[in-house]
Amino acid sequence: MFDWLDELIQLLVENVFNLDVTSHLGASVHFFIYDVIKIILLLGIMIFLISYIRSFFPPERTKKILERFSGAKGNLMASLLGIVTPFCSCSSVPIFIGFVEAGIPLGVTFSFLITSPIVNEAAFAILLASFGWKIAVAYVITGVIVGVVGGILIGKLKMENQVEDYVYRIKAGEVEIKQLSHKERIQFALQNVRDIIKRIWIFLIIGIGIGAVIHGLNEDGEVVRLLVQYAGKDNPIGVFIGVILGIPLYSNALGTIPIAEALIIKGVGIGTALAFMMAVTALSLPEMILLRKVIKPKLISAFVIITGIAIILVGYLFNSITHLLT
Amino acid sequence: MVIKILGSGCANCKKLYANAREAVNQLGLDATIEKIEDFKEIMVYGVMNTPALVVNEEVKIMGRVASVESIKKHL
Numbered sequence: 001m002f003d004w005l006d007e008l009i010q011l012l013v014e015n016v017f018n019l020d021v022t023s024h025l026g027a028s029v030h031f032f033i034y035d036v037i038k039i040i041l042l043l044g045i046m047i048f049l050i051s052y053i054r055s056f057f058p059p060e061r062t063k064k065i066l067e068r069f070s071g072a073k074g075n076l077m078a079s080l081l082g083i084v085t086p087f088c089s090c091s092s093v094p095i096f097i098g099f100v101e102a103g104i105p106l107g108v109t110f111s112f113l114i115t116s117p118i119v120n121e122a123a124f125a126i127l128l129a130s131f132g133w134k135i136a137v138a139y140v141i142t143g144v145i146v147g148v149v150g151g152i153l154i155g156k157l158k159m160e161n162q163v164e165d166y167v168y169r170i171k172a173g174e175v176e177i178k179q180l181s182h183k184e185r186i187q188f189a190l191q192n193v194r195d196i197i198k199r200i201w202i203f204l205i206i207g208i209g210i211g212a213v214i215h216g217l218n219e220d221g222e223v224v225r226l227l228v229q230y231a232g233k234d235n236p237i238g239v240f241i242g243v244i245l246g247i248p249l250y251s252n253a254l255g256t257i258p259i260a261e262a263l264i265i266k267g268v269g270i271g272t273a274l275a276f277m278m279a280v281t282a283l284s285l286p287e288m289i290l291l292r293k294v295i296k297p298k299l300i301s302a303f304v305i306i307t308g309i310a311i312i313l314v315g316y317l318f319n320s321i322t323h324l325l326t
Numbered sequence: 327m328v329i330k331i332l333g334s335g336c337a338n339c340k341k342l343y344a345n346a347r348e349a350v351n352q353l354g355l356d357a358t359i360e361k362i363e364d365f366k367e368i369m370v371y372g373v374m375n376t377p378a379l380v381v382n383e384e385v386k387i388m389g390r391v392a393s394v395e396s397i398k399k400h401l
Contacts, residue, residue, distance in 0.1 A: 058374075058375050058388065058389050059374040059375045059389075060372065060373075060374055060375065060388075063374065086375065086389060088336070088338065088376075090333065090334045090335075090336035090338070090339070090376060091374065091375050091376050091389075093334065093365055094334075094365060094368055094369060094373065094374045094375070094376060095374045095375070097365060097369050097374075098369065098372075098374040101369070166366065170366055170369050171370075172369045172370070172372050173369070173370050173371050173372035174372050175371060175372030175373055175385050175388070176385070178387075178388075184390075184396070187393065187396075188390050191390070191391060195338075290334070293365065294365075
């Protein structure tokens with residue numbers, strides 16, 4: 001898709017910087033410039049498109065749709081709607097209260113709360129830029145599966161008593177869902193593009209910079225050998241470590257994906273990278289602190305453990321089918 | 327006129343608050359602007375996607391940071 005850019009930057013590196021792209025330095029410079037332009041371009045376009053679609057699905061409407069579904073179908077709908085409903089971690093508490101107050105089962109509510117942050121426009125765009133369509137789509141599908149399975153399991157635990165009592169006493173008002181004008185949707189989408197890029201660009205540049213250095217490393221050098229040994233797809237605890245590392249990091253850490261891109265070219269497992277990404281987005285410490293306002297520690301732990309295990313399994317799955325995706 | 331900004335105090339809520347303040351100033355209105363950060367109060371309005379703008383107890387904008395210009399239309 002970006003062959004033209006690849007060749008353009010190759011010309012730039014060879015003729016303006018006078019570097020051979022097959023040399024270590026040349027390969028690093030090429031990777032850096034090419035990746036910065038490609039990722040920023042894709043981020044802008046994807047965030048705009050997805051935000052525009054999302055402006056049609058406010059959570060208030062999602063709630064109304066979910067009230068009509070029960071059982072596993074409810075979990076599936078909640079996860080699917082989680083993809084298209086705009087979500088910011090500061091809204092997770094009002095969304096939680098709104099769902100529970102409307103009588104939507106706890107498990108269904110969690111299916112939404114798990115998938116919604118995992119499948120977000122920034123993660124999708126960065127995956128698309130770094131690894132291509134197949135992996136970006138596979139990420140979305142597994143994000144839904146993790147949400148559905150996680151939600152069903154949480155529902156089975158019958159932890160309704162682990163929700164703070166006041167939540168059940170809240171009587172939410174009805175709000176009229178306003179139709180946005182075309183102009184307002186465009187404005188909403190553009191603002192999202194600005195906000196997200198402003199938030200993560202510095203992390204992206206650093207991530208791409210480190211990725212570029214790795215890119216220039218010697219294939220059979222010591223550093224690459226160590227990286228592949230520790231984060232390679234054949235190391236059974238690699239995925240586990242990736243998930244644990246991802247929990248304290250916030251979504252800005254998505255900028256580190258270009259590091260993974262460079263590592264995967266060198267032989268690191270793709271499942272390890274995807275599991276890390278899911279953990280970063282789904283299990284963030286700030287969100288847990290917010291959720292603590294409405295649910296008790298036991299339920300938060302259940303949420304973290306179940307979602308964490310599901311993500312680890314996804315990591316192993318992807319590591320074992322790497323050959324199908326690249 | 328009573329204007330309320332609903333939101334848990336995140337960056338977007340602060341931005342909407344600043345825009346509302348600016349809109350009021352530009353129109354020279356006599357209005358009080360309140361920040362509502364308590365979830366129980368936010369839910370009374372039925373709003374799940376913060377930030378939201380409430381003018382005289384009516385929800386006008388939710389789930390996005392509206393520009394100064396578009397806020398003006400609601401005042």
